[in-house]
Amino acid sequence: MNAIIIYWSKSGNTEKVALAMEEGFRNAGASVTCKRVEEVGEVDFYAFDLVCIGFPSYQWRVPKPMDDFIKSKFNAYRNQGCVKEGAPKLPGKNALIFCTYSGPHTGIREAIPPVLYAGQFFEHLGFTIAGEWYVVGEFHGSLEASTKGCLGDIRGRPNREDLLKVRNDAIQMVSQLEKQQL
Numbered sequence: 001m002n003a004i005i006i007y008w009s010k011s012g013n014t015e016k017v018a019l020a021m022e023e024g025f026r027n028a029g030a031s032v033t034c035k036r037v038e039e040v041g042e043v044d045f046y047a048f049d050l051v052c053i054g055f056p057s058y059q060w061r062v063p064k065p066m067d068d069f070i071k072s073k074f075n076a077y078r079n080q081g082c083v084k085e086g087a088p089k090l091p092g093k094n095a096l097i098f099c100t101y102s103g104p105h106t107g108i109r110e111a112i113p114p115v116l117y118a119g120q121f122f123e124h125l126g127f128t129i130a131g132e133w134y135v136v137g138e139f140h141g142s143l144e145a146s147t148k149g150c151l152g153d154i155r156g157r158p159n160r161e162d163l164l165k166v167r168n169d170a171i172q173m174v175s176q177l178e179k180q181q182l
Helices: 013-027 064-079 112-124 143-147 160-181
Strands: 002-007 031-036 050-056 094-101 128-136
Touching: 002 013, 013 031, 013 050, 013 094, 013 128, 013 160, 050 064, 050 112, 064 112, 094 112, 112 128, 128 160
Parallel strands: 002 031, 002 050, 050 094, 094 128
Antiparallel strands: none
């Protein structure tokens, strides 16, 4: 299993999740590359069995640095003829979209739209969406949003338990994907 994790993180929440995923993938025996979107440079998604894209939810959207990256990659692949009518699935090509969110107003519903949006780029490239992971993260810069939102007191999240779950889910994902390849 060969995986890449590409993420954008402003406050550190998404980076914590990305690093926990990396640890889980490594523990499961996967070869993994983990990079901030600003550092990734040229990368061929098709060179990996699993491409993981992560970001925080910003007003129900993918943050601009990650959105620009995804659109640029998609346009390049479209120009290469990789986007096909009917979006036929390519065996062994999977994507995982992960999102940190605080959801002070409507909870997880604030994170679902950007994850679905990002997933569409991969589906159009023939990738199977292997997972959509949502991880609660503290709303940095607003005590009220981190303590009085619909999720209650989320200060310090993602916490140790959240990150342990991410690591364990990553281990399980590698196992599931490897079984599918047999």
